[in-house]
Amino acid sequence: MPTADRPPLPHDFLRPVPSFSLSSTDVPDGGTLAQAQVYAAGNTSPQLRWAGFPDGTRSFAVTCFDPDAPTGSGWWHWVLFDLPADLTELPAGAGSGVFPGLPEGAVHGRNDYGTKDFGGAAPPPGHGPHRYVFTVHALDTDRLGPDSDASAAVIGFHLGAHALGRATIIAEYENH
Known part of the structure; x- marks a missing residue:
């Protein structure tokens, strides 16, 4: 749960589910995002790999959220x-451009930039470090339900309702 020195993460208010393994060659858990994952620099979605998810998993979802954005509701990047x-x-870049490496039927919802892809880190200059929460959600359904025009909040509601497990990597980025 959130504390006075840590604003809430996107999963703090959802029903608890088991965790599983998530790793990345591009995003160091607890480290700093590379320029490749910054909006004005590379704007490239990171490589992600997961294992140990719960039995009964029928599909996955991937999200990236900045809980530190000065919006009152955070910022959905992916x-x-x-x-x-x-x-x-x-693979790196799967959420960008022509979506290399994505299987047929994968759906990109709208991020808070208003696009249906990965949008990199872009905190306001001088706002301090922001956390970027990359999460893989193991789900109990083949199809989540919403279409690509649904808001991130609606998609998040469905992710919470269908989650069997979650794996998370958190990295920071600051725009000086």
Whole structure:
């Protein structure tokens, strides 16, 4: 749960579910985002690999959220769902441009930039460090339900309702 020195993360108010393993060659858990994941620099979604998810997983979703954005509701950078249960890795760039490495049927929801792709870090200059929460959600359904025009909040509601497990990497970025 949030504390006075840590604003809430996107999963703090959801029903608890088991965790599983998530790693990335591009995003160091507890480290700093590379320029490749910054909006004005590379704007490239990171490589992600996951394992140890719960039995009964029928699909996955991937999200990236900045809880420190000065909006009152955070900032959704990436909302990707309807990934098949046999997929356990996304290559770098899978959320960008022509979506290389994404299976047919994968759905990109709108991020808070208003686009249906990965939008990199872009905190306001001088606002301090922001946390970027990359999460893989193991789900109990083949298809989540919303379409690509649904808001991140609606998609998040469905993710919470269908979650069997979550794996998270958190990295920071600051725009000086």
